[in-house]
Amino acid sequence: MAWLARSPEVVSTELEDGAVLLNMETRLYYSLNQEGLEIWSLLESATGPDELARLLTHAFDVDEERARTSVSAFLRELEQERLVVASDQARTEARSGGEAPSGHSGATGRPFLEPELVKHDEPLHEVSASPFDPQLPLAE
Numbered sequence: 001m002a003w004l005a006r007s008p009e010v011v012s013t014e015l016e017d018g019a020v021l022l023n024m025e026t027r028l029y030y031s032l033n034q035e036g037l038e039i040w041s042l043l044e045s046a047t048g049p050d051e052l053a054r055l056l057t058h059a060f061d062v063d064e065e066r067a068r069t070s071v072s073a074f075l076r077e078l079e080q081e082r083l084v085v086a087s088d089q090a091r092t093e094a095r096s097g098g099e100a101p102s103g104h105s106g107a108t109g110r111p112f113l114e115p116e117l118v119k120h121d122e123p124l125h126e127v128s129a130s131p132f133d134p135q136l137p138l139a140e
Contacts, residue, residue, distance in 0.1 A: 003048055004075060005087035012040065021083055027123040030081065035060065036115035039074055043084065049075060062112035074115040081119065 006012075009025040019037040021030045032040060038059050039052065046052040053067040060067075078084040 003046075003087050004043060004079070004084040006040070006043060007083055007085045010083050022124070023081070023083060026082070028081070029120050029124060030083070031116075031118040031120070033113060033116040034110075035070070035113055036074065036117055039071060039115050056112075060110050060112035066112070070112075070114055074117065077117045081117065083117075 007023070007025075009023055011022045011024060013020050013022075014037065018034055019032040019040060021032065021040070023029070035056075038056060042052055042055050046055060049071050050068065053064055053071045056062060056067040056071065057064050062070075075084070
């Protein structure tokens with residue numbers, strides 16, 4: 001079974017209360033809440049949706065069944081918006097049962113809200129991947 005990876009066309013920026021994702025191909029942008037950001041951050045290191053749900057139980061005050069349901073629905077949304085793609089790299093490294101991956105917040109007890117992906121209506125008309133884009137006007 002292929003697992004998911006972030007689309008190479010998506011750029012993300014973390015904010016104080018979540019994140020913003022920009023699909024460079026479609027020029028559409030999205031907002032994530034804290035729970036959505038946690039899933040987005042763990043996506044690359046988790047070996048599948050079950051492990052992703054288990055890791056959420058370490059970061060939030062949520063039981064594994066609710067986390068599994070939330071992860072499944074959220075991943076479907078990410079797929080529909082082409083923010084994630086099927087990964088051909090199988091990840092078989094097993095982590096011990098209770099460990100979170102390095103870099104994981106590990107802050108148990110935070111209240112859990114459903115992960116949110118908010119699609120903004122207007123696409124960005126001009127997108128620059130670099131602050132040194134020669135098409136941008138110079139500030140005087």
